[in-house]
Amino acid sequence: MPKVKTEKKSGRKEVSSKEVQGLRFNTSLGQHILKNPKIVESMVEKAALRSTDTVLEIGPGTGNMTVKLLERSKRVVACEVDPRMVAELQKRVLGTHLQPKLHIMVGDVLKTELPFFDVCVANLPYQISSPFVFKLLLHRPMFRCALLMFQREFAERLIAKPGDKLYCRLSVNTQLLAKVDHVLKVGKNNFRPPPKVESSVVRIEPKNPAPPINFREWDGLVRIGFLRKNQTMSALFKHTSVVTVLEKNYRTHASLHNIVIPENFSLKDKTQAILVESKFDQKRARTMDMDDFIALLHAFNKEGIHFA
Template sequence: MPKFKTKTPKERHDGLQKQSITFNKDLGQHILKNPLVIDNMVEKAALRPTDVVLEIGPGTGNMTVKILPHVKKLVVCEIDIRLVGELEKRVQGTPYRSKLNILIGDALKTKFPFFDVCLANIPYQISSPLVFKLLHHRPFFRCAILMFQKEFAQRLVAKPGDKLYGRLAANVQLLARVDIVMKVGKNNFKPPPKVESSVVRIEPISPQPDINLKEWDGMLRLVFLRKNKTIGAIFRLKAVIDLMEKNYRVYCSLKNIKLDENFSCKEMVEKVLEETGFQESRARSMEIDQLLVLLCAFNSKGFHFVA
């Protein structure tokens, strides 16, 4: 099989510097230089010859050239036109150039085509929105192998009772199985970032839960805003009761439901909490199935959580 004549990480970096190409930290450009880390990420993806792969932020192509020999097609999304030029030079004249499709633009604004697997070293500032863009992508992909800053990765995989368990974990784990598969030190990058990194495997759950995801997130915003308070204490707050009543009145208006003269939103909310038995529970310790029960209980009484 023909092989790329790849340069060492130092030669790649020195070459870029000689051409006056500097890495843009505002774009989170910390190029992964350690070939062993790259090999491990590609191995974790368990690529197949029939796969279409999406790589976000290929940079100078250190991972790109490792992926191409193993797949049917590779789509890369890169915002920096300078690095696109470097990537094109790297594959020029190789038998793999025809497999490579380059999308130039912001990954958050670019429409992704069909893909089986996603591989990426994600800039911190777009980590959360990009995760949800991937999870909402259809048709479902098989898995994503993504590198994040260490704390963000820990927040993704946190379980009920963990210090970092919160709205992010509950939102992501509702839709996917998430695991940390590798830890990566800062010296594996050029230039080195200020923090350590971790590689996460994300595998979408299919079929997805049959709920309104905006409502789900709306309820999570409430219960995790003060995740150390009991659920009962949160839903007795005046601001929360006022919001619940406003949404309930809108619901009744749309359904042509006439409100009773003695209608009390507070009493109705209390009744839901009694029926579910979650008055003394705290969001920080609640399993996703319990949070789903709470949402469905409120919905069944006409309470909805919308922005």
């Protein structure tokens, strides 16, 4: 569910909520309910649910999608932060054959340990998009796929390729861990109340098995690469902040492996030599693909340079 910034007036935040059918939606929590049944049906269809599936739903709201998920799966675990929405959801299935199949988790999904699930379908609060994606992708045991609603630009970043204007650290990290496809554009008028941004639905399918890469190390390298994505790798690895962190890591590595560090040792010179030898010194992150980052990470690790 998209987050819409609260409007300011006379230096004070106005209450960012709307009343619809007696229920006030708090847009500061990202409460924009998907009202178009065709969009709901399309998302459920593209999830390709099986009757044996456990589905994780984030931000079920009043249950428009939850009911469809319950009809096609074995169990739905719905995670909701707002007790009022929980009450609405419980009322919706009360006394029906769907009630035993619904389990509700009340709380912030970012602070909650995710249960086992096969498929995740969610109309997310957009302010938690990035942290939730990585919480999802690092979750074990691995799930089959996720159908997630995002702000349009965020969705485009997820699927961006090297050289694209929106290609960024998010693109590289997500595509390392999963196959990502844009499946549906959703206009703002499909929500109640309408947000100020356009939306998109993305299908995320984790790579199974996961690539044999230490994700903390990988993300450390990619983070440096996208500090200034138009700068060369050579320029980026001369930044004082980068050199300081990597030198601390290197000295720790040397200590653990009984490597003697010469008195005239220069971490900056060492990283530059590695970049030149691996032919990445003049490369820029905005044009580097996953294979490039993997090759560069291996080149650094081989020489005892670590990023975590």
